[in-house]
Amino acid sequence: DIQMTQSPSTLSASIGDRVTITCRASQSINSWLAWYQQKPGKAPKFLIYKASTLESGVPSRFSGSGSGTEFTLTITSLQPDDFATYYCQQYDDYPLTFGGGTKVEIK
Amino acid sequence: EVQLLESGGGLVQPGGSLRLSCEASGFTFRNYAMSWVRQATGKGLEWVSGTSGNGRSTYYADSVEGRFTISRDNSKNKLYLQMHSLRAEDTAVYYCAKEACSSTNCYGVDYWGQGTLVTVSS
Numbered sequence: 429d430i431q432m433t434q435s436p437s438t439l440s441a442s443i444g445d446r447v448t449i450t451c452r453a454s455q456s457i458n459s460w461l462a463w464y465q466q467k468p469g470k471a472p473k474f475l476i477y478k479a480s481t482l483e484s485g486v487p488s489r490f491s492g493s494g495s496g497t498e499f500t501l502t503i504t505s506l507q508p509d510d511f512a513t514y515y516c517q518q519y520d521d522y523p524l525t526f527g528g529g530t531k532v533e534i535k
Numbered sequence: 536e537v538q539l540l541e542s543g544g545g546l547v548q549p550g551g552s553l554r555l556s557c558e559a560s561g562f563t564f565r566n567y568a569m570s571w572v573r574q575a576t577g578k579g580l581e582w583v584s585g586t587s588g589n590g591r592s593t594y595y596a597d598s599v600e601g602r603f604t605i606s607r608d609n610s611k612n613k614l615y616l617q618m619h620s621l622r623a624e625d626t627a628v629y630y631c632a633k634e635a636c637s638s639t640n641c642y643g644v645d646y647w648g649q650g651t652l653v654t655v656s657s
Contacts (some may be wrong), residue, residue: 429597462643464580471630471647472580478642515580519642522594524570524582 430454430518434527440535447503449530451516456496460519463492463501466529467512475514476501506532537561537646539631544651551621551655557614557631557648565589565609568634568641571616573627574650581627584616585634599625621655628652 431454441447451461459479464472474483476492479499489504503510511534516527543555555571570585584605585594593605604617614631631648634641 460640460642464644466580471650472644474635474643474645477635483643483645517580517582517643519640522585523596524585524594526580526582529579 429523430457430521430525432516432518432525432527434514434516434530436530437528438531438533440533441506442535443506443508445506445535447506447510447532449501449514449516449532451494451499451501451527453497453499453518453520457518457520459495461492461494461499462517462519463490464515464517465510465512466515472515477519503532537633539633539646539648541629541631541648541651544629544653546654546656547621548657549622549655552617552619553621553653554618555616555629555631555651555653559612559614559631559633562633564607564612568636569607569614570632570634570644571605571614572630572632572644572647573625573653574630575624575627578627583629586614618653621653623655626653626655 433452435450461479463476466472480492491502513529513531538560540558571583586605590607602620606615628650630650632644633646635643635645
């Protein structure tokens, strides 16, 4: 199975900060990576697919990059609505697997 | 508007069985792969199982292989997860999930249900 490792597990940041979250795959997944945002008590929200394609309606301050085994999610100017937990998920092979999550907290 | 409505969660004893259902609307159900994803309280997301649009292909996480069965009834726009030999570690909110797919590949979950809680405890 493909293991997905996110770092950091928790990130403290302020409004307006640039934030970067890393997701590493245990083997190459090409660009088959998705990113989600989840707030407490809510279902996840689809942000990015194929590593760098923004889902419709997602603000442009979110971006994704990477291929192979290393990927990043960047928020260029953190907004109050962005404090949440972020997950990556690989779509290269079954069983599909998620990263452990990165909680973005207010500094 | 896409809607996914799960049902069937509840309290079950270890070793017991439960069947979850997900009623889908707002899209052509038979054209889309579907999945179940779970989340234990305070923990991360765990993909559980998935099925192709016609139901002929099914996939499972190692943790549930042999105990859970995913199925769908495209005539009723319903997705199911039959769970047997339940363990305490299966306790979680179970989400029904619609896959975003091109003609050749799926690449993410674009719609999620609200989740149904399964508690395995004596």
